[in-house]
Each structure stands twice: as C-alpha cells, then as structure tokens.
Amino acid sequence: MSSSDHLAAVLFDMDGTLVDTEGLWWDACTEVADGLGSPLGEADREALFGLPVEDAAAHLLGRVNGGPGRSAVEAMLTGTFIRRIEGGVTMLPGAAALLEALRAAGIPAGLVSASPRPVVDLVLETVGRHRFRLSVAAGDGARNKPAPDPYLAAAARLGADPAACVVIEDSPAGVASARSAGCAVIAVGPAPPDGVPAVPTLESVDLPLLRRLVSGRVPPGT
Structure with a gap:
C-alpha cells in the first residue's frame, strides 16, 4: 500500500447513514x-x-x-x-459488515452526528458502543454541521490527519462539513449532493474503495 492510500479512520454520520432514523x-x-x-x-x-x-x-x-x-x-x-x-432503530444494510471489516483491519471508526448527545448515546446502546473509537454529538463543540468542527474534532481526537480520513454521509449539510474539514467523503443514498462520489447503500463500500477515496482515485458519481 502506498502512503497516499493510508486510511487513518472512517467517520460515520448516524441518522440515515448508519441507522434508519x-x-x-x-x-x-x-x-x-x-x-x-x-x-x-x-x-x-x-x-x-x-x-x-x-x-x-x-x-x-x-x-x-x-x-x-x-x-x-x-x-x-x-x-x-x-x-x-426508544421504540427501536435498525442498522442500514451493509453497516454491520463494514464496521466489522474496519475492526478486523485495525482501522478506527468514529460516529459524528448532528443529533444531540442523548440521541447519540441511545443509538450507540442499540448498535454497539464498542464498534466505535469515539463519538461526536451536537453540543460537544461550538458549531455543528455544516461547519467543519465536528469532523475536525473527531480527527484530532484520533490523532489523524483529516485528509487521511473518509467520511460517510447522506445529507448536503454533512457533506459540506466533511469537505470543509478536508476529509475525503462518500455519500450513501438515493439523492447524493452533486459532485460527490456516491453509492446506493453501505453494502457497496469496502476497504479498497475507502483507500481509493483517500488517494483521490474515485471520481464523482461513483
């Protein structure tokens, strides 16, 4: 693996990306x-x-x-x-398998949400807090998405260069936050923002794709 392919961390949005909320x-x-x-x-x-x-x-x-x-x-x-x-949430297709692949490869995963801390903690109890090295919620910093602060904070806490992190998002505000933080970003879902590499579900995301994203070898609309 070349140095340009180094994947330091994968940072997940929560609502609509990781869980069906x-x-x-x-x-x-x-x-x-x-x-x-x-x-x-x-x-x-x-x-x-x-x-x-x-x-x-x-x-x-x-x-x-x-x-x-x-x-x-x-x-x-x-x-x-x-x-x-509290009535229950469901992980979206491919989420559990991707998180397990990251764990097996020793690549830290972070959860970065625009939802308040009580919501994030409740979802973490459902999907498994152990799957994530850290979580960032609304109120943990001065500014929320679409400002870069949440993703910059997550990268800093992991000791990672934002440019070596891939963000997985589903909303324009989240994509703007990730981009302004200097992270590589991929959108998941039926209506990705223009000019952003995109896949229909997390089932299409694997480690080789994440490494290509960090190296800049994935064209928009993928």
Missing part, C-alpha cells in the same frame, strides 16, 4: 410542528433533511407567529425524537 426524525418534526399549529408539507421534508436540531427548531419557528423560544422547541424536538428511537 430519518423517518423517525421527520415524524418527530411533524409532531412538534402540529403542536405549534403549523403542519409541515413535503417541501419542509427536504428542507429539514439532515439539519441539526437547532436549525430544525429555527425552521419550525419561522413558520409560526410567536410561540415558544428556540431552546424550548429544540427540547421538544429532542424529546420527541428520543421517544421514537
């Missing part, structure tokens, strides 16, 4: 919006996709006159989301 998040947003007297429409689904809770709260409040403050709406969203996650 995007529907639960939408349901939580719609429940809170209904309680505020401003039901959501399909355009709001796209707007809320991948947003941190603080930005989602701001979006909901932008639709109503008056009402509670943003911190109160953030608490409503977090509490409602947690209640739904």
Whole structure:
C-alpha cells in the first residue's frame, strides 16, 4: 500500500447513514410542528433533511407567529425524537459488515452526528458502543454541521490527519462539513449532493474503495 492510500479512520454520520432514523426524525418534526399549529408539507421534508436540531427548531419557528423560544422547541424536538428511537432503530444494510471489516483491519471508526448527545448515546446502546473509537454529538463543540468542527474534532481526537480520513454521509449539510474539514467523503443514498462520489447503500463500500477515496482515485458519481 502506498502512503497516499493510508486510511487513518472512517467517520460515520448516524441518522440515515448508519441507522434508519430519518423517518423517525421527520415524524418527530411533524409532531412538534402540529403542536405549534403549523403542519409541515413535503417541501419542509427536504428542507429539514439532515439539519441539526437547532436549525430544525429555527425552521419550525419561522413558520409560526410567536410561540415558544428556540431552546424550548429544540427540547421538544429532542424529546420527541428520543421517544421514537426508544421504540427501536435498525442498522442500514451493509453497516454491520463494514464496521466489522474496519475492526478486523485495525482501522478506527468514529460516529459524528448532528443529533444531540442523548440521541447519540441511545443509538450507540442499540448498535454497539464498542464498534466505535469515539463519538461526536451536537453540543460537544461550538458549531455543528455544516461547519467543519465536528469532523475536525473527531480527527484530532484520533490523532489523524483529516485528509487521511473518509467520511460517510447522506445529507448536503454533512457533506459540506466533511469537505470543509478536508476529509475525503462518500455519500450513501438515493439523492447524493452533486459532485460527490456516491453509492446506493453501505453494502457497496469496502476497504479498497475507502483507500481509493483517500488517494483521490474515485471520481464523482461513483
């Protein structure tokens, strides 16, 4: 393996990338919006996709006159989301196998989420905290995605060069965060951001692909 292929770590987004929680998040947003007297429409689904809770709260409040403050709406969203996650979450196809391959190869995995710490810890209890060297959640730093801070923090805690880390994401905000941190990034899901290497599911991701990403040998749209 050449030095340009060195893969220091793989950093996973959580919601919609590692676990199937995007529907639960939408349901939580719609429940809170209904309680505020401003039901959501399909355009709001796209707007809320991948947003941190603080930005989602701001979006909901932008639709109503008056009402509670943003911190109160953030608490409503977090509490409602947690209640739904407590009913169980499912790892997405290919996630468990990829994490096991990384463990066997001695490559650390990190979980970097825009969700609050209580949500991240609850999901880690379900999918296995032992699978990850570290986790970064909303509130662990001053800025959330799409700022680079979460991925920079994860790389620093691992003692890794961000350029030697691959980020696996599913949302435009997450991809922007990873790119601005200087990480290689691959998108998973049906609607990847333009110009980003992409696969339909984690079942298509393996160690050779991750190493090619670090070396810059994977073209956009893969």
